[in-house]
Every structure is written in structure tokens, then in C-alpha cells.
Amino acid sequence: MTASDRSASPRPLPKPGILDIAAYVGGKSKVEGIAHPVKLSSNENVLGCSEQAKAAYRDAADRLHVYPDGKASGLRAAVSQRYGLEPERLTFGDGSDEIFALLCQAYLEPGDNIVQGEHGFAAYAIGARACQAEVRFAAEPNRRIDVAEVAKQVDARTRIVFVANPANPTGTWLTGEEIRDLHATLPPSVILVLDGAYAEFCTDPRFEDGLALARHAQNVVVTRTFSKIHGLASLRVGWGYADADIIEPIERIRPPFNTSIPAQEAAVAALADRAFEAASVALVEQWRPWLAQQLGGLGLAVTPSAANFVLVDFPATPGRTALEAEAFLASKGYLVRAVANYGLPNSLRITIGREEHNRAVVDLLAEFMNR
Numbered sequence: 045m046t047a048s049d050r051s052a053s054p055r056p057l058p059k060p061g062i063l064d065i066a067a068y069v070g071g072k073s074k075v076e077g078i079a080h081p082v083k084l085s086s087n088e089n090v091l092g093c094s095e096q097a098k099a100a101y102r103d104a105a106d107r108l109h110v111y112p113d114g115k116a117s118g119l120r121a122a123v124s125q126r127y128g129l130e131p132e133r134l135t136f137g138d139g140s141d142e143i144f145a146l147l148c149q150a151y152l153e154p155g156d157n158i159v160q161g162e163h164g165f166a167a168y169a170i171g172a173r174a175c176q177a178e179v180r181f182a183a184e185p186n187r188r189i190d191v192a193e194v195a196k197q198v199d200a201r202t203r204i205v206f207v208a209n210p211a212n213p214t215g216t217w218l219t220g221e222e223i224r225d226l227h228a229t230l231p232p233s234v235i236l237v238l239d240g241a242y243a244e245f246c247t248d249p250r251f252e253d254g255l256a257l258a259r260h261a262q263n264v265v266v267t268r269t270f271s272k273i274h275g276l277a278s279l280r281v282g283w284g285y286a287d288a289d290i291i292e293p294i295e296r297i298r299p300p301f302n303t304s305i306p307a308q309e310a311a312v313a314a315l316a317d318r319a320f321e322a323a324s325v326a327l328v329e330q331w332r333p334w335l336a337q338q339l340g341g342l343g344l345a346v347t348p349s350a351a352n353f354v355l356v357d358f359p360a361t362p363g364r365t366a367l368e369a370e371a372f373l374a375s376k377g378y379l380v381r382a383v384a385n386y387g388l389p390n391s392l393r394i395t396i397g398r399e400e401h402n403r404a405v406v407d408l409l410a411e412f413m414n415r
């Protein structure tokens with residue numbers, strides 16, 4: 045379609061490529077006939093959020109009529125202090141999703157490309173395609189990002205490489221050394237985005253959050269979110285840290301009031317509640333290996349995960365498939381996530397729940413497999 049085709053159209057047409065984008069599909073939150081299903085479909089924090097964060101949110105209710113601080117100064121100071129980061133090298137987003145979209149807007153023009161893993165998170169591709177850029181998928185042997193496979197996809201039009209570490213929906217992760225190797229293979233003109241949405245759940249000593257790399261490299265962006273470990277998914281706050289020259293163009297195009305007062309203030313309070321954070325990590329560390337072991341005992345393969353969810357493979361046999369298991373769990377009030385749109389048609393992604401949820405999921409899947 046050319047520009048003149050669009051001008052001659054009897055009704056407004058979006059630019060080429062937009063209607064080829066598959067809209068993001070979130071985890072299911074409803075099932076017919078069940079008033080309060082247990083939602084294990086979006087990797088939210090099953091402990092809720094910090095009581096201090098809730099109190100800060102309520103306190104902000106008296107200021108709903110004023111615009112927020114567009115620089116998120118209080119939150120900026122809190123994040124900078126907590127992680128030892130230069131405040132001027134931070135940017136805040138309406139969730140980290142917005143930061144991916146802003147990076148795409150600032151760095152991609154038609155004909156450019158991004159590279160991500162074959163099972164990579166959907167938001168990156170949506171952001172890139174909205175800028176009429178190509179999305180190149182690197183093979184993920186054993187469902188892990190592979191440095192050589194990423195390097196194979198990078199060409200002269202590559203502007204951004206997106207890596208979630210740990211990854212969603214696989215839960216796999218790269219060591220600090222592998223991330224540094226990956227960075228070393230990229231031309232200096234290519235931005236490496238290290239999406240740390242689940243970073244807190246990876247406690248292996250070989251894991252690095254990438255902040256040290258981003259401090260010294262001119263082409264690394266680390267993103268983090270308040271949606272997972274802090275349980276503030278509904279408030280939509282994420283942040284990015286990078287060289288000032290990467291942050292500056294983002295700040296030019298960022299909607300000026302993209303994080304609200306309640307969100308900024310609840311996030312500051314959440315960051316100070318180390319006990320809530322520790323409890324959230326402890327829950328995942330306790331139940332992730334248990335779930336993997338129990339589901340393994342049912343003959344279901346579980347991909348080793350460093351996040352707050354597990355990816356479980358089902359047989360292709362009719363009666364035992366992933367989609368049938370998803371429907372069976374939903375009929376019993378447990379919502380999990382089918383991930384066929386991530387190239388994993390035989391798998392389900394299950395958020396680690398509280399003890400009673402995890403036990404119920406295992407019991408129900410045992411019933412499903414044996415019926």
C-alpha cells in the first residue's frame with residue numbers, strides 16, 4: 045500500500061503493517077460460573093503488595109486533581125539510592141512495557157530491525173512493528189537465549205536486541221558472563237535491552253542484573269518493573285537505566301505524566317518494604333522446586349525456571365493436551381496461561397502460587413493426567 049492509496053481510501057487507514065500486528069493477549073482473569081478463580085496466568089505477586097505501599101496509595105487520594113511530577117523525583121531518588129544509580133540516567137514508564145515502546149519509537153525507522161529470542165516476550169515485537177521495523181527471531185536451543193544464535197540474526201539494520209533475563213514465558217536465564225559475551229558480540233550501534241522484570245527471583249550467584257554493565261557501556265538499557273516482586277501490576281510503574289545519551293531522546297518523547305501520583309508514591313513505599321520483597325522471593329524459592337518435582341512425577345516436563353512461574357509441557361495426545369489441561373484447570377477455578385502464541389503449543393505457564401494453590405494445581409493435574 046502506498047501513501048497515495050491511503051490518501052485515495054474512502055476511510056482512514058493505519059500505516060502499513062499495523063493491521064498485521066497481533067494485539068497483546070494478557071492472562072485470563074475470568075471463567076464462566078466461577079466468581080473468584082485463582083489467577084495464576086499473569087505472573088503477578090500472589091502475596092498481593094506491601095501494606096506500606098497500600099497506605100501510600102490511599103494517602104495519595106487527596107491529590108487526584110493535580111498532575112503528577114513528570115520527573116517522578118521522589119521515585120527517582122528512591123530507585124537511585126536503592127540501586128546506587130545516577131538519577132539523571134533513569135527513565136520511568138507506564139510499566140516497563142512503555143519503555144520498550146519508547147525505545148522502539150526513538151531508535152527504529154522503517155526497514156530497521158530488532159532481534160529477540162524465538163520465544164521472546166510479545167511486547168518487544170509489538171513495539172517494533174508499530175514502528176514498521178522487522179522482528180528477527182533468534183533460535184533458542186533448550187529454550188534459552190543463545191549468544192551465537194542472536195549474533196547470527198544481527199545485521200547492519202539491527203538497532204535493538206531485546207533479552208529478558210530471566211525470560212518469559214520460558215523462565216530460563218543467562219549468567220552474567222553470558223550476558224557480557226552477548227554484549228561483546230554486538231556492534232556499538234546496537235542497543236542491548238536487558239529486561240529484568242523477574243530479576244529478583246533469580247538468586248543464583250552467577251546471575252547479574254546488568255546494572256554494572258549498563259553503567260559503563262553506552263549501548264545497554266536495563267529495565268525493571270514494580271509489577272512482579274513488588275506486586276503493583278495495576279499501578280503500572282517500570283524504570284529504565286542507561287547511558288544519558290540513550291535516556292535523553294526517550295525523555296523527549298515520553299508522555300510527560302506517564303506515572304501517576306498514587307503509582308509513584310506506592311512504588312517508593314514498596315521499595316522500602318524489604319520484608320515484603322524477601323517474603324515474595326522466599327515463597328517462590330520454596331515452591332518452584334516443589335512444583336517442578338511434583339509435576340515431573342506426573343510425567344510432565346518442566347523447563348528449569350528462575351522466575352515466579354514454571355513452563356510445563358504436556359503430551360500432544362488427545363485428552364492430555366496443554367489446551368485441555370488449561371480448560372480443565374479453569375473449570376476447577378485455576379487460571380493458567382496457554383503459550384501457543386510464543387511458539388510453545390504444548391506448554392502451559394503456571395505462576396507459582398501460595399501453598400494451597402500449588403497443592404491444588406498438582407492434585408488437579410494428577411486427576412487430569414489419570415482420568
Ligand SMILES: Cc1ncc(COP(=O)(O)O)c(C=O)c1O
Nearest residue numbers: 139140141208212241269271282
Ligand atoms: C519479560 C517481561 N517484561 C516486561 C513485562 C511487563 O512489565 P510491566 O508490567 O512493567 O509493563 C512483563 C510482564 O509480564 C514480562 O513478562
